[in-house]
Amino acid sequence: MASKTENKSSLAKVRGKRVAVAATVFLLPTFLLIAVYFIYPVIDTFVISTYKWNGISATRTFIGLQNWVNLVKDKNFWDAFKHNVVIMVFSILLQIPIGMLLATFLDAGGRKFNIFKIIWFLPYLMSSVAIAFLFTYALATNGGIFSSLASLIQGKKVTVDLLGRSPHALFAVIGVMAWQYTPFYMVYFIAGYGNIDTTIYEAAIIDGATRGQYVRQIAIPLLGPIFKTACTMSLIGSLKYFDLIWNLTQGGPVNSTELMATYMYKLSFQQFNMGYGSCVAAGMFILITVIALLFQKAFVVKEDY
Amino acid sequence: MQAKQIDYAKEKRKSTLGWAVAILLACFWLVLTLTPFVFMVLNSFRKQFDMLQQGVFHMPDPWYFNNYVEVVTHGFFGYFFRSVLVVAVSLVLMLIIASFAAYPLARMKFRFCGLIYAGIVAMMSVPMHVTLIPIFKLTTDMGIYDSLKSLVGPYVAFALPMSVFILTAFMKTIPKEIEESAEIDGCGRFRNFFMIILPLSKSGLSTLAIYNGVAMWNEFAFANTFLQTPSHKTLPLALNQFKGEHALDIPIILSVLTLSVLPMIILFVIFQDKLVKGMMAGAVKG
Numbered sequence: 001m002a003s004k005t006e007n008k009s010s011l012a013k014v015r016g017k018r019v020a021v022a023a024t025v026f027l028l029p030t031f032l033l034i035a036v037y038f039i040y041p042v043i044d045t046f047v048i049s050t051y052k053w054n055g056i057s058a059t060r061t062f063i064g065l066q067n068w069v070n071l072v073k074d075k076n077f078w079d080a081f082k083h084n085v086v087i088m089v090f091s092i093l094l095q096i097p098i099g100m101l102l103a104t105f106l107d108a109g110g111r112k113f114n115i116f117k118i119i120w121f122l123p124y125l126m127s128s129v130a131i132a133f134l135f136t137y138a139l140a141t142n143g144g145i146f147s148s149l150a151s152l153i154q155g156k157k158v159t160v161d162l163l164g165r166s167p168h169a170l171f172a173v174i175g176v177m178a179w180q181y182t183p184f185y186m187v188y189f190i191a192g193y194g195n196i197d198t199t200i201y202e203a204a205i206i207d208g209a210t211r212g213q214y215v216r217q218i219a220i221p222l223l224g225p226i227f228k229t230a231c232t233m234s235l236i237g238s239l240k241y242f243d244l245i246w247n248l249t250q251g252g253p254v255n256s257t258e259l260m261a262t263y264m265y266k267l268s269f270q271q272f273n274m275g276y277g278s279c280v281a282a283g284m285f286i287l288i289t290v291i292a293l294l295f296q297k298a299f300v301v302k303e304d305y
Numbered sequence: 306m307q308a309k310q311i312d313y314a315k316e317k318r319k320s321t322l323g324w325a326v327a328i329l330l331a332c333f334w335l336v337l338t339l340t341p342f343v344f345m346v347l348n349s350f351r352k353q354f355d356m357l358q359q360g361v362f363h364m365p366d367p368w369y370f371n372n373y374v375e376v377v378t379h380g381f382f383g384y385f386f387r388s389v390l391v392v393a394v395s396l397v398l399m400l401i402i403a404s405f406a407a408y409p410l411a412r413m414k415f416r417f418c419g420l421i422y423a424g425i426v427a428m429m430s431v432p433m434h435v436t437l438i439p440i441f442k443l444t445t446d447m448g449i450y451d452s453l454k455s456l457v458g459p460y461v462a463f464a465l466p467m468s469v470f471i472l473t474a475f476m477k478t479i480p481k482e483i484e485e486s487a488e489i490d491g492c493g494r495f496r497n498f499f500m501i502i503l504p505l506s507k508s509g510l511s512t513l514a515i516y517n518g519v520a521m522w523n524e525f526a527f528a529n530t531f532l533q534t535p536s537h538k539t540l541p542l543a544l545n546q547f548k549g550e551h552a553l554d555i556p557i558i559l560s561v562l563t564l565s566v567l568p569m570i571i572l573f574v575i576f577q578d579k580l581v582k583g584m585m586a587g588a589v590k591g
Contacts, residue, residue, distance in 0.1 A: 020416065022494045023409035030406035030425065030465060036443070037462035038428050041436035048438060055438070098334075105331055116331055118574065120338055125569040127523030129541045130562050133548070137348075137555050138341050143357050145344055179337070187580070212323070240432035243525045247545075261434045268438055269530060278438050285435040292430060 042285065048278035055274035067279035077280060080251075080258045081287065087174055087259070088238035094178040096230050099185025100223075104215055106186075107193040117190075124183040132247030135176050139163050166256040169249060173257050176244065181237075185230055192226040193219065228299050235295055239288045260284040349373075349560035356555055372560040376547070381564060383536065384543040391453050391539060392521045395460035399517065400510050403465055407472035408498050412484065422473065428466040433459075433526060444531055455531040456539070460524065464517040475509035476502060515580050519569065540565055 049067050053060035071077055102120055106113050123131070138145045139162045146160040162172040196219060204214045242261035245251065251258035251266065264284060268277030348356050349372055350365040359366060409415070410422050440459060441450075449455045479502065487497055525541045532538045535546050544561055551557045573580065 016415070019409075019413050023413050023415045023418075026405045026409045026498075027421065029402045030469065033402065033458070033462040033465060034425065034428055037436060037440065037459060038431055041439035041443075042431065044439035044442070045435050055441075102331075102334065105327055108327075113331075116335065118577065119335055121573065121577075122342060122570065123338060125519070125573055126562075126566050127525065127541050129523070129525045129544055130565055133544050133558060134341055134345055134562055137559065138344050143361055143555070145340060145361070148361050179341070183338075236430055236432075240434060242434065247525075261432070264434055265437075265526075274438055281435045281438065285432065288432060289430070 045278045045282050045285070048275060049282045051275045053275040054272045055268065055277075056272065060275065063275070067276050068283075070276065071279050071283050076255060076258065076263060077260070077283065079255060080260045080263045083170060083257060084239050084241070084259050086170060087177065087241060088235055090174045091177060091181065091234045091238045092231055094174070095181045095234060096185050096227070098178070098182045099230075100189045100227075102182070102186040103189030103193060104219075106190055108211060108215075117186075120186060121183045123180050124187075126180070128180070128243035129247050131176065131180055132244050136163075136248060139172060139176075163249060164253055166253060169253060169257050173245060173248065176248070177241075180244070181234075185234075188226065188230055189223065192223045196222050231299075232292065232295065236288060236292055239291065240284070260287070345559050345562055348556050349563045351556045353554045353556055369556075372557045373564070375557060376561050376564060379550075380535070380546075381543065381561065384538060384540045384546075385565075387453060387538070388522060388540040391456050391460065392518055395457050395464070395521055396514055396518055398457065399461040399464045399468060400514060402461065403468035403472055403513070404476075404503060404506060404510065405498075406465075406469045407476050408502055410469070411473045411476035412479075412481075412502070422469075425466050426470050429470070433463060437526065437530060440527075441530055450531060451533045451537055453532075453537065453539075456524075456527055459527045460521050464520065468513050468517065471513060472506065472509055475506055479505050512579050515572075515576055522569070 048060075050062060050064055051060040052063050052066075102116075106117050109116075126134070137143070141147055141159040141161045141164065144160065144162075146162060147158065150158040150160050161168070163169050200218060200222075201214060204218055209217070240261055241259055242265065245257055245259055245262050246265065249257045251262045260280065261284065264277050264280040267273045267280060344361055347363075347365060348361055350368045350370065351359065351372075352369050355365065355369070406425065410418060410425075436459075444450045444455045447455075483501060483505075484497055487501055492500065523541060524539075528539050528542055532542060538546060543565070544558065547561050548558055
């Protein structure tokens with residue numbers, strides 16, 4: 001593109017300027033929206049976190065870092081964070097491997113397993129709110145799926161309480177999440193398999209590889225970047241999880257399924273403690289960013305070996 | 306494709322046992338996936354007290370359709386059409402703005418191009434809860450609190466980064482020569498965009514429309530925070546509303562659930578290949 005004569009270079013300059021103007025015009029609406037809905041709110045969240053404010057009244061009191069000092073000592077917040085981490089670990093351990101297995105099955109089977117694909121995908125089409133309501137009833141002690149099955153097997157009326165007790169509730173929620181999100185990762189890996197050149201498969205088979213060897217030694221290494229993206233998405237998704245918990249357990253029983261986002265929402269929009277709510281939101285932002293960056297770093301190091 | 310099929314047939318004979326196990330596990334996951342749906346649909350056709358008396362997996366006796374009648378005549382379509390309206394407006398605006406942004410990022414050379422692109426893409430990892438209180442404040446200040454208008458801005462903005470990301474990748478694959486020859490024929494940048502680039506991006510746009518359409522259709526947190534009056538609420542909020550009115554009538558809530566998932570399932574069966582392609586675009590470049 002480099003111009004050789006004086007004449008051309010001044011022409012290129014004019015052209016470059018016109019390109020810059022055109023680019024700005026095209027990008028303007030995006031800049032505007034990002035400024036209004038991302039940059040300003042994130043900054044404002046940090047600003048509000050230094051105030052005591054109920055969110056409604058015009059006056060708010062500046063209290064400096066008091067909210068932040070409270071946050072660091074707030075057992076509820078760190079418990080919520082712990083629950084987020086537990087959910088994150090189990091999401092990655094359950095959803096991604098199962099999604100990958102389902103995709104492998106569909107890739108090997110081809111078109112005739114389409115009905116599996118359609119049915120397996122169904123949970124992902126339901127909104128988190130709808131799933132929360134469905135499982136409120138499906139996991140109920142009275143007339144729920146597990147209670148009914150247990151009663152059927154034992155021949156007498158048995159109640160299985162999954163959402164009402166402390167350690168069980170979190171794992172019940174993790175199960176519901178696996179039900180909901182595994183199809184997403186399945187489609188993701190189907191797409192990944194679709195991107196592998198069929199000639200690679202043919203070459204492997206001609207060289208005498210079995211299907212299993214092909215998957216283990218060729219396909220999975222080729223899917224590496226997809227694993228990485230899937231893990232990143234699962235990680236960020238688990239740390240900002242909200243809809244399902246809010247409508248399924250509201251963080252209960254006794255805060256045992258409280259997450260950072262539900263805690264923030266309760267503080268801000270139920271107790272109208274928006275100063276501290278903003279502080280929790282800002283803390284959540286910092287934690288998510290740090291964990292996501294650490295994860296990216298760890299993964300890059302691993303790939304170098 | 307053909308070669309793959311033949312090889313696969315040969316292999317199948319070799320490892321019938323492997324396949325038997327695989328199909329068994331596949332069916333297990335199938336049952337796991339379907340059970341809640343069966344539970345939902347079967348019980349939505351029962352009277353309130355029949356659910357416990359008849360057992361949740363028995364055929365309803367008799368099939369009771371009044372739940373659906375009740376739901377449909379008590380505002381379901383209102384919620385439904387408000388959701389359609391918000392999603393349609395947000396989606397159209399979002400696609401126009403995203404393709405506006407993707408065009409220069411993919412096809413022009415200017416200063417800070419890479420930086421701007423990275424900045425926009427980085428917004429993908431901002432959790433909405435961090436922005437919720439300030440946007441709530443903004444909404445009340447602008448006087449659009451408790452109206453559908455309050456949702457359009459956040460819906461467009463939060464779908465943008467990912468859409469710009471995918472559209473930029475998509476537009477880069479359109480051959481440069483097409484645009485250059487149009488320019489020689491006297492086509493300006495803006496006409497170029499509308500007459501050539503936009504029509505050629507149609508398949509990218511449609512996958513984005515499906516992907517983001519589902520997300521907006523199901524969006525809860527913004528809607529729950531910004532809407533208050535029942536006659537202004539969208540479909541994801543309808544469930545809480547119906548639950549408030551029919552606290553103990555589980556079958557009626559299950560019929561609301563069934564009705565709200567149905568359109569998504571129909572759309573998915575029609576557009577499933579598009580959806581997979583949309584996620585593929587994200588997967589490859591991610």
